[in-house]
Amino acid sequence: MPDVAVVGFAQAPNVRSTPGTTNGVEMLVPIFAEVFERTGLSKEDIGFWCSGSSDYLAGRAFSFIAAVDAIGAFPPIHESHVEMDAAWALYEAWLKIRMGEVDTALVYGFGKSSAGQLRRVLTLQMDPYVVAPLWPDSVSIAGIQARLGLESGLWSEKDLAEVAARSRADAAGNPAAQLSGTVEVAELLDAPYFADPLRAHDIAPITDGAAVLVLASAERAADLVDSPAVITGIEHRVDSPALGVRDLTKSPSTAAAGRALDLDGVEVAELHAPFTHQELILREALGLGDQVRINPSGGVLTGNPMFSAGLARIGEAANRVLDGTARKTLAHATSGPVLQQNLVATLEVLS
């Protein structure tokens, strides 16, 4: 089976709100052009298209259909969609190439979180019988998870503020980031609670955005870019949707996905952690030591475009290989409430 490599990645600016449509066309058209320019490919060269987005975020049925306009889908294309973060769309595209059906694929994700009330919209991804009818919001659920770790001594409020401060400092080097800059940990800890025990800096901002990533078989990739980022492993696992069954201070599904991969020698990890404490859970689950550089892009705490943020983690991790600054990187994406579903991938220089 052919190896699969990332050959191009682009993302729209992460912003608090755009005046654009919920179908993302305005955000997607420019970034499609960007990856075509970078790879020298055109839409006619793409063998398979796959996207991730959510009708609940858009407030209308089959919202992803309108986004297909951004492709210019004539002559007819080979296209699919997942109602999850587009990292899972990437998985579908990866399979298509592995099976030899196509040798290129373009994956995109988009979301206009600002159109609705995000933490309430996300309620509808929870159990529809005994949880969603209570309308628990995503921030409150994460607060319950954070307190479990605080009270059992796994982390402190200062640990969480340090994650936030480091993320914002790193985001200064990321032109797409929504939040960036130097903040003092003490200053962050002086802020009031938003959802006790979480403060605003513990919570990823509400973000509109989109991302696109181009995959190619390793053979094809070598003709397109100097150093393709080969996906040497990709795994995803899921934990029980029943919140009260899990030990929420751990992420067994992330750990299981990580165990299935060879993580030795990972230099950089892009982790999809929409809350500060979730970064600590993920690092522990993946066994990432201090030698691994975490989220040099700033991570989703500095911009969290729903349904493309996970794909963007893979794109950021790939960029480190594409630009020659790392030989082996790790990308993680999550979907669902409190780290329910997790995907982990490793990317490496073609040997």
Next chain:
Amino acid sequence: MADLAGKSRTCFTQDVSAPELPLSAPLNVGFDYTRSVGPVLGRFVDALRERRVEGVRGSDGRVHVPPLEYDPVTAEALSEFVPVASEGEIVSWSWIAEPVDGQPLSRPFAWALIRLDGADTSILHAVDAGTPSNVHTGQRVRIRWAEETVGHIRDIAYFVPADGPDTEPTEAPPPVAKREEGAPVSVVITPIHLRYEHSASPEESRYLRGLAEGKLIGQRCPSCEKVYIPPRGACPTDGVPTTDEVELPDTGIVTTFCIVNVPFLGQKIKPPYVAAYILLDGADIAFLHLVLGCDAADVRMGMRVRASWKPRDEWWTSLENIGHFEPTGEPDAPYESFAHHL
């Protein structure tokens, strides 16, 4: 998440102070989420209706509350029910200072995972505690039942501190299981209401603003030169935004049509009537509208039609400004002239 279906409604209003911004308007979506419960969740909600809580025993001996249909470890179907108490302790919690629509309390409260006595796993629910200083992990809490129980998770209105006074529900619990009185609950209904600010694209906004002035504005793709009405955010053939503005006449032809004979809820016109694809002269895409003003049986593919506009004082940013299309009496367009638009 599943695809969103249901009733929605939006209307656009013009903001004359910012003519460059796309039009936007509130979009409110609502539907009753109606689900059958099956034997496990059915037994759980039936017990709630009688102000009792039942859990289910898992393969590892743990008692799950709320009950799980399938074991989280072995995936075996579960069926051994275990009664548990309506009192228990807080496992973890967070504070919501400003509750959002639909939550169990409209005043500040705690969300908590609560392990009921006799259970090994915990249930998520609200705790009415006044201030965060009145909540702590390990705290004993008990169920405050809804005044009317119907067989739904919201028969538990919320929890209160076990040693505190009982309090009144702040709002009626939603639904509403449709059933014959006394029969086991087979269906639970949860109303879902979401509010959005819906935005039209810049191209659609040009079109909608044009309609408010009685103009039919299409836009041309700069690449393939096709004229779209309504205009597209991106040409579906070329993937580039449509740009050149084209004002189209209000005459065109019927490309294809159907005769509506079936009455349905919300129908505004008495059947039979004709819904047709209208291709305006100079356009490359047809849109759906009504053809009235003649017998439905007389409508034909290729028939020439003209817009019948409503009175000017009823115009707004909507294609509803055209009440319908009606025949002009001109000769039909030959099939070959529109065959490629079907």
